[in-house]
Amino acid sequence: MDLGLGNRTFVVTGASSGVGLATASALLAEGAHVAACARDADRLDAALAGVPRADGALLYTAACDVLDSDAVATFIEGATHALGGVDGVVNNAGRSLLARLADTSDEQWRDELDLKVFSVLHTVRAALPWLRRSDSPAVVNINAILAKQPETELAATSAARAALLNLSSTLATEYAPDGIRVNSVCLGLIDTGQWRLRYEQSGSPLSWQEWSAELARDRGIPLGRLGTAEEVAHPVLMLLSPRASYITGTSVDVGGGIARYV
Structure with a gap:
């Protein structure tokens, strides 16, 4: 099926690795044309340098701190130009902050809420005039299943993720009259750099495959493994596509079946 994404332009934040890189790719x-940003411009350019492109697909990259509203506005201006x-x-x-409630400082709480909420607000606000001009505008917020079933080891991150899920619903309602669809993709355990780092720091004698399979069993993932960034990118593209023109205000779980909530 042709998703109708060709010659359309999409902004992807945090595109130097993991889900962002897989989505941009x-x-x-x-x-599609892609405007990709990350804090480290050299790492971003290196990650995207060898990515295959369909004929005519254009790529614009820039360093950008999504917590800096002026920097985001400059990035969007450059991308549209x-x-x-x-x-x-x-x-x-x-990112995720691995810390229980008693081990999380007020500053860490504020940092988590700032990152999860204002990174989205800054980018959507800057892109809004351009989204309103599109014939099929869409926003996809990458979130986590933690937003619906918090974990005590990720106290601040769980709460911040829930705030983002709530905000996404508000954005969907607020911008529906403009035809702008806003949806969330909520992740379970995905094989990205964060989990690889935790594996390396664990000092486990197990191989990565054994360690990650054990992690999946411990977390009760029915499919018995971690997901991949590419397995997240495909639902994201579907929600961006004009083919999903009647889907807004919803969330799609990509977590191998892990869901304790009803």
């Missing part, structure tokens, strides 16, 4: 393969507009935004910049 998949969009370029579909013939280079690529002609914005049809969709993928808000992917983020």
Whole structure:
């Protein structure tokens, strides 16, 4: 099926690795134009240097701190100058704070809430005039299943993720009259750099495959493994596509079946 993404322009934040990189790569393969940002410009350019592109697909990259509203506005301005507009935004910049309630400082709470909420607000606000000009505008916020079933070891991150899920619903309602669709993709355990780092820091004698399979069993993932960044990118592209024109205000879980909530 042709997703209708060719010659459309999409902003992807946090695009130097993991889900952001996989999403930017998949969009370029579909013939879309991509404006990608990350804090480290050299790492971003190196990550995207060898990515295959369909004929005509254009790429614009820039360093950008999504917590700096002026920097985000400058990034969007540069992207629209280079690529002609914005049809969709993928808000992917983020991280997890592994800390229980008693071990989380007030500053860490504020940092988590700032990153999860303001990174999205800054980017959507800057792109909004261009999204309103598109004939099929869409926003996809990369979130986590933690937003629906918090974990005590990720106290601040769980709460911040829930705030983002709530905000995404508000954005969907607020911008529906403009035809702008806003949806969330909520992740379970995905094989990204964060989990690889935790594996290396664990000092485990197990191989990565054994360690990650044991982790999946411990977390009760029915499919018995971690997901891949590419397995996240495909649902993101579907939600960005004009083919999903009647889907807004919802969330899609990509977590191998892990869901204790009803």
